[in-house]
Amino acid sequence: MPSSAVFRAAALLLCLSLCGAFSPACSPLPLRRSFAHAAAKGAAPVGGRKVSGGCTRLRMGLFDALKELAMPTEIADTADRAPEVAAATGPLSFVAGVSEVADPRHPMEDAWFVGESEFGMFDGVSGAAKSENQDAVYSFMLSDMTQRMIMNQKVKRGEVDTANALEFACSALADTLSCGASTACVAQIDTTVPGYTTLKGVNVGDSGLSVVRRNAEDGALKVVWKTNPQQHFFNCPFQLGMGSDDQPTNGDYYVVEDVAAGDVLVAATDGTWDNVFEEDVVELVSQGGSPGDVARKVAQLSHEHGSDAGYMSPFAINSVQQGHAYRGGKLDDVTVVVSRVGAVRARGAAAEEELVTSASSEEVEE
Numbered sequence: 369m370p371s372s373a374v375f376r377a378a379a380l381l382l383c384l385s386l387c388g389a390f391s392p393a394c395s396p397l398p399l400r401r402s403f404a405h406a407a408a409k410g411a412a413p414v415g416g417r418k419v420s421g422g423c424t425r426l427r428m429g430l431f432d433a434l435k436e437l438a439m440p441t442e443i444a445d446t447a448d449r450a451p452e453v454a455a456a457t458g459p460l461s462f463v464a465g466v467s468e469v470a471d472p473r474h475p476m477e478d479a480w481f482v483g484e485s486e487f488g489m490f491d492g493v494s495g496a497a498k499s500e501n502q503d504a505v506y507s508f509m510l511s512d513m514t515q516r517m518i519m520n521q522k523v524k525r526g527e528v529d530t531a532n533a534l535e536f537a538c539s540a541l542a543d544t545l546s547c548g549a550s551t552a553c554v555a556q557i558d559t560t561v562p563g564y565t566t567l568k569g570v571n572v573g574d575s576g577l578s579v580v581r582r583n584a585e586d587g588a589l590k591v592v593w594k595t596n597p598q599q600h601f602f603n604c605p606f607q608l609g610m611g612s613d614d615q616p617t618n619g620d621y622y623v624v625e626d627v628a629a630g631d632v633l634v635a636a637t638d639g640t641w642d643n644v645f646e647e648d649v650v651e652l653v654s655q656g657g658s659p660g661d662v663a664r665k666v667a668q669l670s671h672e673h674g675s676d677a678g679y680m681s682p683f684a685i686n687s688v689q690q691g692h693a694y695r696g697g698k699l700d701d702v703t704v705v706v707s708r709v710g711a712v713r714a715r716g717a718a719a720e721e722e723l724v725t726s727a728s729s730e731e732v733e734e
Contacts, residue, residue: 460557460559460565460627460629460709460710460711461709461710461711462484462485462557462707462708462709463658463659463707463708463710464482464487464659464705464706464707464708465658465659465660465661465662465663465664465705465706465707466480466482466660466663466703466704466705466706467660467663467664467666467667467668467703467704468480468667468701468702468703468704469639469667469668469670469671469701469702470701470702471639471699471700471701472699473699475505476701477491477492477493477505477507477701478490478491478492478507478637478639478701478702478703479492479505479507479508479510479511479512479550479703480511480703480705481511481512481514481515482705483515483518483519484522485528485556485557485558485559486518486528486530486554486555486556486557487554487555487635487705487707488511488514488515488530488552488553488554488555489511489552489553489575489635489636489637489703489705490507490508490510490511490514490550490551490552490553490575491507491550491551491573491574491575491637491638491639491701491703492505492506492507492508492548492549492550492701493506493548493549493550493551493607493609505548506541506546506547506548506549506550506609506610507548507550509541509546509548510537510538510541510550510552510608510609513536513537513540513541514533514534514537514552514554516537517532517533517534517536517537518530518533521533527560528556528558530554530555530556530568530569530570531554531569531570531616531619531621533554534552534554534570534572534608534616534619535615535616535617538608538609538615538616541609545610546609546610547610548609548610549607549608549609549610549611549612550573550607550608550609551572551573551574551575551605551606551607551608551637551638552570552571552572552573552575552608552616552619553569553570553571553572553573553575553576553577553595553635553637554569554570554571555567555568555569555577555633555635556568556569557627557707557709565626565627565628565709566623566624566625566626566627567579567622567623567624567627567633568622568623568624569621569622570616570619570620570621570622571595571598571619571620571622572598572606572607572608572614572616572618572619572620573597573598573605573606573607573608573638574597574598574599574605574606574638574641575635575636575637575638575641576594576595576596576597576635576636576638576641577594577595577633577634577635578591578593578594578595578633578634578635578646578649579591579592579593579594579624579627579631579632579633580592580631580632580633580634580649580650580653581628581630581631581632582630589632589650589653589654590650591646591649591650593624594646595620595622596620597638597641598618598619598620602686602687602690602692605638606618606619627709628709629709629710629711630709630710631708631709632653632659632662632706632707632708632709633705633706633707633708633709634649634653634662634666634704634705634706635704635705635706635707636666636670636702636703636704636705637700637701637702637703638698638700639670639671639674639698639700639701639702639703640666640667640670640702640703640704641682642674642681642682642683642697642698642700643669643670643671643673643674643679643681643682643683643697643698643700644666644669644670644673644682645682648669649666652665652666652669653706659706659707659708660706662706663704663705663706664704666704666706667702667703667704670702670704671702673697674697674698674699674700674702675697675699676696676697677695677696677697678695678696679696679697680695681696681697681698683697683698684696684697684698
């Protein structure tokens, strides 16, 4: 085939792919509201949040599409692993605390769940929330469906596969033609092997999870492992749902081996990571308190920085690096889940000094 004909064929395929990828059909069906909730003793479910407005398709313009093709996709490095530590000598406990602060400009679009040994958070994409007949934000439906899939796995298989649960949840919502889009970060503390604990899960988009551990040499806390944000280009994260070609299989699948007693897991939506530096999170963890206390401190600081037009936030620094003149925080919904891994002590044994000092209605202990 002549080179000119090859060029014309390639150009035609490019145009067809752009039209098909960024102009999907949208025919939402009526759906009942479903909300993520904590599977916890005494934990109150998340309150209902109704969002008004018509169905908004999530689209990329032609310029953004070409920009995407020209720029390499930023995919989290699955080689990131926490330093090896000795396996636990006994079973480990899992205590979690959750805090959320809504963006005052619109109803909350972050959703989350905490289960027996798993947790997840879902950051709804603004402007792609719901249809007139759809009674819940997509992120809440994805959260609820993912948790349901995990519960089914426990009953039918006796084990959890967070990535598989997220895939089935996305597929189920796609079959309903629901409107909206969301990032997803789902993780599980796996204690199926006695004395050996792993953290495994999947991350799609720019929410993130960090493991904070105390250094055995100097006693200082530091981040020993973290997910990397997935973005097509600056401020355009991978996202699941209507109008997006991203799938759970495009996410970062990770396994952190040898999770140790004393490790603190900090998971948060980009409302935190765009406004709070890693060292600030470590400092708040070092101040102690229950997981709920730490989550509240991180969420509050995230909201304060997001509302500060003069603060040189991580988002502002990244903006400048991308050639954009920007200063200040990035006001957004904030959701923080802080989990503490600890050794299970015999009944009546003296309690050792640890991060968890109290319980609250926001905490789950398994």
